[in-house]
Structures are given as C-alpha cells and as structure tokens.
Amino acid sequence: GRPAARSAGDRIATLYAQAERATERYNAARTRTQVLRREVDRIQDRVARGQGRVNRMRVALGALAGGQYRTGGIDPGLALLLSGDPAQYLDRAATLERITSRQAAQLRVVQSAQRTLRQERAEAAAKLGKLEHSRRVVARHKRAVQHRLATARRLVNALPPRERESYA
DSSP, rough: OHHHHHHHHHHHHHHHHHHHHHHHHHHHHHHHHHHHHHHHHHHHHHHHHHHHHHHHHHHHHHHHHHHHHOOSSSSSHHHHHHHSSHHHHHHHHHHHHHHHHHHHHHHHHHHHHHHHHHHHHHHHHHHHHHHHHHHHHHHHHHHHHHHHHHHHHHHHHHSOOHHGGGGO
C-alpha cells in the first residue's frame, strides 16, 4: 500500500493496542472497585450492628441507674439505723454493691464498644475514600478506551474502502 495508508495503519494498530491496555486497566480498576464496595458494605453492616448493641447496652444501663436513683438518695448509715430489719438491709446493701460493680463493668463494656465503633467508622470512611478514588480511576480508564477506539474508528473510516475492509 501507499506510505500514507501504511502510517495510518500503524497509527490504527497503535490505537487498538493502547485501547486494549486501557481496557485491561479499566477491568482491573473495576474489579478493585467491586472488592472495595463489598468491604465497605461489610464494615457498614458491622457498624450498624455495633451501634444497635451500644444502644441496647445504654438503655439497660440507664434503666439500672434510674432504679438506683429512685431508691437511693438516703445515706447508707442512716438507712441502716432506720431499718426495721438490719440483716435484710445489709443483704440489700450487698446486692446493691454487686449491682454497682456490675454497672461499672457494663459501663466499661459500653465504652469499649463505642471505641470499637469509632474505629470501624473511621475504617469505613477510609475505605469509602478509596472506593471513590477507584471509581474515578475506572471512569478515567473507560474514557481513555472510548477515546482511543473513537480515534481508531475515525482513521479506519477515512481509509479508502478496499483498505478499510482489513479492519472490519
């Protein structure tokens, strides 16, 4: 063929090769995006379950504290003196002590769960950032593929009909 046709053919071959490489990058970026989306979904599910757990613990702790507030309010020594049955009062005081230490333990569990929740939220936010970046990369590779293929099609369409057949 003519030198112009040969250089057009070389340019077309180069564009198709570039489009193929861009397609491979697009596919890889799309796969990474899908993996990140699944990870983000899992983390968000964990965060939602953790928040529900923290909310339930807070309600239970609040109910316990409310009960203590309603029955408390009197000095323990005075209550013992005024009690008609000091042995029963001491039993209740021991029970209250156990409840108070259990409440403190529950409070530590709630605080730990809240800490875990904050960490998981931070992890989800970081993954969402990576996911958004990955989506932009996918879109960029897709545009590159489309641009190269469109340029190659224009070059093919500009060729004389007989030479165009080899690219059909």
